[in-house]
Amino acid sequence: MNDRLSYSSALVESLPAPHLLEIVTRHTGATICVVDNDLNILYANEAYANWFKARPSELLGRTLISLYSEAARVQFQPHINRALAGHEVTYQRQICGSDGQEVWFSISLHPWLDRDGQVGGVVNSALEVHELKVTTEALRAANQKLFSHMENSPLAVVELDAQLGLVHCSSRATEWFGWHHASHQGESVLNLVGEGARVTVLRKGLGQLLSGAERQNRVEASFVRPDGSVQHCMWFNSALINLRGETISIMCQIEDITERVAAAERLLHQAQHDSLTGLLNRGAFIVRAQEAVSSLDEADGATDGVVILFMDLDGFKGVNDCYGHHMGDTVLRLVAQRLAHVVRAGDTLARLGGDEFTILMRGNPSPHDLKLFIERLMQAFATPFALPDTDGVRVTLGVSIGVAAHPPLPAQVDELLTRADHAMYEAKRGGKGSVHYAVPSPV
Incomplete structure (x- = not known):
């Protein structure tokens, strides 16, 4: 290394100063000129002179004012003035070449000092940076x-770094979630979305x-929005991978997708519920019963079991015959409301159809x-049902109930429902307001 430095020093010392200057200014790739305080050109290299289709010697003594148009001077004069005041200046501007094409240059202005240490002028070097x-x-x-x-996308856009820190988010993300890249820069999106089952899948997906x-x-x-409402979102996530994978x-x-989820939930609700009373329908009831049977703990028969009560209204046909099906529908809704007040938490109430x-x-x-x-169910029918818009007309209904339980019956939903249905008809035959068990009464 020392040998190389010694050789380089010896080479520099052996070269005449003019020759060394020529090497430096010709082979740098930059246009260079030196001017004094009056902007008279003291030196110009060949690259600088070529812009004016001249030789360097032809530019000596000329002023920058004479070489450039007024529009060009308006651009560079403030920068020249700063350099003459002793500041190093760098800026970029377009310069029109001899072929009429505008080319971008990066221009550096360095004040040079005379022997008294005063600014004697400016060294101007310009490097083409057009491409x-x-x-x-x-x-x-x-x-x-x-x-x-x-910003204009209907989607919210969020950019994350390799630690899931927030880099940027669109204004829609700010609107929806309250995030902003200025105030939440670098904060983990996992902290921003919070905990809980609602975001578990998102956390796993990003992982x-x-x-x-x-x-x-x-x-x-x-x-959960600040107002307490729930916003459902579908996240489309993609990773940028470097060469190391x-x-x-x-x-x-x-x-x-809040509206889409709400629409799907409405459709699901319609598919599972009776449109007249709002109670679960037959299909949903059977699903709930199958879930209950499937969850039975066979090892603890003392506490696990299911009971199905099948109810049919007594006297309901007379309501339809006397007051019409519209009023009959009203009575079914009133019955559903009373039954809903009787059932326990965890019980499932459904309307199978008709008055069942x-x-x-x-x-x-x-x-x-x-x-x-069962006595509370019977008591729910003790008070007559007031028919609306009928000047105080009230109708009295009863209910016949069939009961099927596991144990002792098999833990099969179809079997239990069928046995409860048959038991209800046996109760009907026994008289209105009766109860019949699919097995001998445990009472």
């Missing part, structure tokens, strides 16, 4: 276009991208508790 400038401008325009798309197990995924998550960035595009209702009781109630519950 870089054009590329940079194209990139800036592309980024601006992308930013505009992000899959970080680990490299997936390159992209989509997950559904929901958030590491995730360095994650882009999340988030769609608000069922109740699913979980657990294995004692004979005494079951008897008290």
Whole structure:
């Protein structure tokens, strides 16, 4: 290393100063000129002179004012003035070449000092950066276009770093979630979304991208808004991977699917509920009963069991015959309301159709508790039902109940429901307001 330095020093010392200056100024790739305080050109290299289709010697003594147009002077004069005041100045501007083409240059102005230490003028060097400038401008325009798309998108857009820290979020993300990249810069999105089952899938999905197990995924998550309402979102997530296969960035595009979820829930509710009374329908009741049977703990028969009560109204046909089906529908809604006040928490009440209702009781109630519950059901019909818009007309109804329980019957929903139905008809034959058990009464 020392030998190289010694050789370089010896080479510099051996070169005449003019020759060394020529090497430096000709082979730097920059246009160079030196002016005094009056902007008279003291030196110009060949690259600088070529811009004016002249030789360097032809420019000596001329002023910058004479070489440039007034428009050009308006651009560079403030920078020249700063340099003459002793400041180093760097700026970029377009310069029109001899072919009429505008070319971008990076221009550096360095004040030079005379022997008294005063500013004697300026060294002007300009390096063509046209391709870089054009590329940079194209990139800036592309980024601006992308930013505009992000801001105008109906989706919220969130960019995360390799630690899931917030890098950028669109204004829609700010509107929906209250996040802002200025105030939440670098904060983990896991902290921002919070804990709980609503976001568990999102946390797992982002973890899959970080680990490299997936390159992209989509997950559904929901958030509680400040007003207490729930917002459902679909997150479309993609990972940016470097050459080493590491995730360095994650882009999340988030769609608000609250209305879609609400519509699906409405459809599900309609599919599972009786449109007249709002109670569960036959299909939903059977599903609930199957779930109850499937969850039975066979090892503890003393506490696990299910009971199905099948109810049919007594005297309801007379309501339809006397007052019409519209009033009959009203009475069915009133019956549903009274039954709903009787059933216990955890019981399932449903309307199977017509004037038939069922109740699913979980657990294995004692004979005494079951008897008290049935008595409360009967008592719900003790008060006549007032018919609206009929000048005080009231109708009295009763109910016949069939009971099927596991144990002792098999833990099969179809079997229990059928036996309860048959037991209800046996109760009908025994007289209005009767109860019949599918097995001998435990009472």
